[in-house]
Amino acid sequence: MANKAKKHGLIFRPHFKTHQSRIIGSWFKQFGVNKITVSSVQMAKYFSNDWKDITIAFPLNIREIDSINMLAKEIQLNLCIENLESIDFLIKKLKFKVGFFIKIDTGYNRTGIANDQYEVIDEILKKERLSEKVNFLGFLSHAGHTYQAKNPGEVLDIHKDTLDKLSVLKNYYFEEYPELVVSIGDTPSCSISEEFDNINEIRPGNFVFYDLMQLNLGSCKFDQIGIALACPVVAKHTNRNEIIIHGGAVHFSKESIKINNSVVYGILVKLNKGGWKNYPEAFYVTKLSQEHGTLKVNGKLLHEIKIGEMIGVIPVHSCLTPNLMQKYLSTEDEFIDTL
Amino acid sequence: MANKAKKHGLIFRPHFKTHQSRIIGSWFKQFGVNKITVSSVQMAKYFSNDWKDITIAFPLNIREIDSINMLAKEIQLNLCIENLESIDFLIKKLKFKVGFFIKIDTGYNRTGIANDQYEVIDEILKKERLSEKVNFLGFLSHAGHTYQAKNPGEVLDIHKDTLDKLSVLKNYYFEEYPELVVSIGDTPSCSISEEFDNINEIRPGNFVFYDLMQLNLGSCKFDQIGIALACPVVAKHTNRNEIIIHGGAVHFSKESIKINNSVVYGILVKLNKGGWKNYPEAFYVTKLSQEHGTLKVNGKLLHEIKIGEMIGVIPVHSCLTPNLMQKYLSTEDEFIDTL
Numbered sequence: 069m070a071n072k073a074k075k076h077g078l079i080f081r082p083h084f085k086t087h088q089s090r091i092i093g094s095w096f097k098q099f100g101v102n103k104i105t106v107s108s109v110q111m112a113k114y115f116s117n118d119w120k121d122i123t124i125a126f127p128l129n130i131r132e133i134d135s136i137n138m139l140a141k142e143i144q145l146n147l148c149i150e151n152l153e154s155i156d157f158l159i160k161k162l163k164f165k166v167g168f169f170i171k172i173d174t175g176y177n178r179t180g181i182a183n184d185q186y187e188v189i190d191e192i193l194k195k196e197r198l199s200e201k202v203n204f205l206g207f208l209s210h211a212g213h214t215y216q217a218k219n220p221g222e223v224l225d226i227h228k229d230t231l232d233k234l235s236v237l238k239n240y241y242f243e244e245y246p247e248l249v250v251s252i253g254d255t256p257s258c259s260i261s262e263e264f265d266n267i268n269e270i271r272p273g274n275f276v277f278y279d280l281m282q283l284n285l286g287s288c289k290f291d292q293i294g295i296a297l298a299c300p301v302v303a304k305h306t307n308r309n310e311i312i313i314h315g316g317a318v319h320f321s322k323e324s325i326k327i328n329n330s331v332v333y334g335i336l337v338k339l340n341k342g343g344w345k346n347y348p349e350a351f352y353v354t355k356l357s358q359e360h361g362t363l364k365v366n367g368k369l370l371h372e373i374k375i376g377e378m379i380g381v382i383p384v385h386s387c388l389t390p391n392l393m394q395k396y397l398s399t400e401d402e403f404i405d406t407l
Numbered sequence: 408m409a410n411k412a413k414k415h416g417l418i419f420r421p422h423f424k425t426h427q428s429r430i431i432g433s434w435f436k437q438f439g440v441n442k443i444t445v446s447s448v449q450m451a452k453y454f455s456n457d458w459k460d461i462t463i464a465f466p467l468n469i470r471e472i473d474s475i476n477m478l479a480k481e482i483q484l485n486l487c488i489e490n491l492e493s494i495d496f497l498i499k500k501l502k503f504k505v506g507f508f509i510k511i512d513t514g515y516n517r518t519g520i521a522n523d524q525y526e527v528i529d530e531i532l533k534k535e536r537l538s539e540k541v542n543f544l545g546f547l548s549h550a551g552h553t554y555q556a557k558n559p560g561e562v563l564d565i566h567k568d569t570l571d572k573l574s575v576l577k578n579y580y581f582e583e584y585p586e587l588v589v590s591i592g593d594t595p596s597c598s599i600s601e602e603f604d605n606i607n608e609i610r611p612g613n614f615v616f617y618d619l620m621q622l623n624l625g626s627c628k629f630d631q632i633g634i635a636l637a638c639p640v641v642a643k644h645t646n647r648n649e650i651i652i653h654g655g656a657v658h659f660s661k662e663s664i665k666i667n668n669s670v671v672y673g674i675l676v677k678l679n680k681g682g683w684k685n686y687p688e689a690f691y692v693t694k695l696s697q698e699h700g701t702l703k704v705n706g707k708l709l710h711e712i713k714i715g716e717m718i719g720v721i722p723v724h725s726c727l728t729p730n731l732m733q734k735y736l737s738t739e740d741e742f743i744d745t746l
Contacts, residue, residue, distance in 0.1 A: 085697060107698045108653070126698055127641035129653050130715040150642055153714040178699055179642050179651050212696065302466040303489055303518050312518050314447070314468050318730050322661045357551065358424060358726050359446045359465055360517055375492040376469040387697050391657050392731070 069258065069275050070099035076264045081105050081123060083253060083273025084115060086387045088406040089396070092276070093118060105253070105271040109135045114407045116143050123147075125208060125253065125271060127171065127179050128154045133161045140164035146205055150181050152188070155195050155202065162201040169208035169251060172237065174230045176212040183209075183233040186240065193241075206249030206268070207237055214256040220286035227257035235266040259287040279386035280335050281325050296337055296344050296380035297389055298397070299361065301373055309370050315381060316359040321388035330354065334381040336363055343399045344380045353381055408597065408614050409438035415603045420444050420462060422592060422612025423454060425726045427745040428735065431615070432457060444592070444610040448474045453746045455482050462486075464547060464592065464610060466510065466518050467493045472500045479503035485544055489520050491527070494534050494541065501540040508547035508590060513572045514565070515551040522548075522572040525579065532580075545588030545607070546576055553595040559625035566596040574605040598626040618725035619674050620664050635676055635683050635719035636728055637736070638700060640712055648709050654692075654700040654720060660727035661695055669693065673720040675702055682738045683719045692720055 073080035083105040084093055093104070093115060103121040106112045109132045112122050116139055123146040128136075130153075139145045146167040149155050158166070170189055173180030181188050196204045211230045217223045234250050241248055252258075253271035259282070264270070277295035278288040299315030315334075324331045327350075334353035337344040351369065355362035361381070365373070373379060383389040390396065396404040412419035422444040423432055432443070432454060442460040445451045448471045451461045455478055462485040467475075469492075478484045485506040488494050497505070509528055512519030520527050535543045550569045556562045573589050580587055591597075592610035598621070603609070616634035617627040638654030663670045666689075673692040676683040690708065694701035700720070704712070712718060722728040729735065735743040 126653070127651060129639050129641050131639050131717075151714060157715070177644075177647065178694065178696065178701065179644075182646075300468050300470050302468050305516075305518075307521075308516065312466060314465070317660060317662065317724075317727055321656060322727070323656065355517065357517065358730075362517065375490060376496070378470075388656055388661070391697075 069270075069272060070096075070101065072258070072262075073270055074100075076262075076267075078264055078267060079103065079249070079251075079269035081251070081269055081271050082276070083107070083125065083271050085111060086273040086276050086390070088114075088390055089404055090115065090118060091404045092396075105273065109139070111407060112139055112145065120144060121146070123169065123208070123251075123271070125210070128158065130154060130157045130161075133157070136166070137161075137163045140166045148208060149192060150179060152191055152195070155192050158202055159195060159199040165201050165203060167203045167205040168196075169205050169249075172207045172209040172234065174209050174211055174233045175226070176210060178210075178212060180209065183237050189241075204245065204248070206245075206251060207234060208251040208253075208271075209234060210253045211257055212254055214254045215281070215285070217256065217285060220260045223256045223260050223285065223287070227261045227263070230257070231263065231265055231267065238266050255282060256285055256287045274387055277386040280332070280382050280384045281323070283382075284325055284327065290346050293382055295386045295389070295396075296339070296382050297334070297393070298339060298378050299381055301375055301377045301379060304370055304373070304375060306367075306370060309365055309367060311363040311365055311370065311373060311379075313353075313361045313363060313379065313381070314359060315353075315361040317356050318358055319389070319392055320353075320356060320361070320381070320383050321385065321392055322356055323383075323385035323388055324356075325384050327352065332384065333361065334383050336365070337380040337382055339378055339380040408609075408611060409435075409440065411597070411601075412609055413439075415601075415606075417603055417606060418442065418588070418590075418608035420590070420608055420610050421615070422446070422464065422610050424450060425612040425615050425729070427453075427729055428743055429454065429457060430743045431735075444612065448478070450746060451478055451484065459483060460485070462508065462547070462590075462610070464549070467497065469493060469496045469500075472496070475505070476500075476502045479505045487518075487547060488531060489518060491530055491534070494531050497541055498534060498538040504540050504542060506542045506544040507535075508544050508588075511546045511548040511573065511576065513548050513550055513569045515549060517549075517551060519548065522576050528580075543584065543587070545584070545590060546573060547590045547592075547610075548573060549592045549610075550596055551593055553593045554620070554624070556595065556624060559599045562595045562599050562624065562626075566600045567602070569596070570602065570604055570606065577605050594621060595624055595626045613726055616725040619671070619721050619723045620662070622721075623664055623666065629685055632721055634725045634728070634735075635678070635721050636673070636732070637678060637717050638720055640714055640716045640718060643709055643712070643714060645706075645709060648704055648706060650702040650704055650709065650712060650718075652692075652700045652702060652718065652720070653698060655698040656695050657697055658728070658731055659692075659695060659700070659720070659722050660724065660731055662722075662724035662727055663695075664723050666691065671723065672700065673722050675704070676719040676721055678717055678719040
């Protein structure tokens, strides 16, 4: 990802919400990364000892102004603004200067100002020009609807649409703000596409591990997945070819995808010394309750896998599993903490 | 629930996996509770200072034998067994005496020996009789399929089927084991039913808070729900009547139910000094990503609710939300920690 950013002349500001770990974060420095993205003020605080330019890619929560002021004193803090209330509040309450991006919605319809709502953007910028405390940095967008794509072609279509919309916006404001940064972030587009016209910055996060959802989407290959949950086998049920693991919603979180019309929470891998390898056939976690996971296997595997054995499961969504587990074991047998 | 247990002459062994809190646990003592259920060895350890009779209602994980031995030394520890490998392992590795339940599957098809598999049960009991270290306590079942019921009538049908199956089993083994305990656990049955023929013990957990899933199932009334997640409003989108809260999958967990064919992650309530009240109309959390929640409201409410305001959301599944939040604020303004 760092090479792709370099190749296209993009600022690489990886999102650290996936790994949430100071140690894993430090590995990015050897790739020249010096700016990062997080999704909460709490996460910004956690990383602020090691990273001095942090964007919180989440709408400003005005209730956190005290923590924001503390951070803004220490680092280059960049916030996301999408309404007048927030910019008014900031201008009134900030004690130190912050940068801000205007959050743009190009079709995901989660947060942001629609890309053609120039009046709202103009009003925010008018307020910005009257204050010394806030500094407009550019437009930030997240095309999260690529996660609903059915194949890489659909990801590219959504990405193209995002680029088109952001290009129009950039051209509209470029004369007045020649240094404005256009920042996009979704891992599917950043992984699959080689076109970044008019984009200045990418903020993917999930690519650090990828997961079953990204594999299914075509963002990565199996051997690019960097995370598996180690789960002990606690029961086997021969009559239905099922294995029960200690690995449930409190370990994986309960994100699912549909594969062949069935709900799936993870895919089985075989743990080995250096990590894991995949099985020639796909075996899925098909049910998940608070502590239990149910794996559908075949008779041969049911026989091979022993009670008490540790098996590996690639989670559906690798941003949620580390948040619950709060600790990694590296393939070099080192424990790594999270936030 | 304590009164219902008393009325029916049942041992009340509440499941503490929902609240996971020593302080909330202590509130049960005034209702005469002195035996509890947990879902992991880790949870048993956490509660073992205050509770001296704990059942781990999860299949034995043989890899945790050291912790099990430590616990078995201190308290009356009761394990769940559903295969010969586990009982063999226990008999070989236990240093202190434990009780065990045989886990029975009456149709949920998650864990347990099918209720009519007498040969497997007999084999386990044969091994038990040869060992001083393991003490057969009875049969433990969890009719988790009541959670898939569409109405209280369906819950009662499943419950009746469970009672019938467990009665046959109890009668079969009663002569040889006149003190055997038959233990059931699901909150829907324990909440809705008044029939507990041949049952000796109930282990509900979720009822301590209930949640939107239980409300939808008919297990509780709205004013019996004892938990809501306080979430700050960070954005509003007038064109689609949507409110964005800082409250996502890392706060709620990603459990959903369908209401009127739509996926729902929680229901809006109005926070007030003593707790919260419901709105006359139902407004739901309709989308959930890592940190964002999206609430569908109406124009009037969208106007009323301000950016920065704290709103309340009853979660779909109250067993998962405290596990993520790790702290409660009581209606008396006290902070209460979890595990």
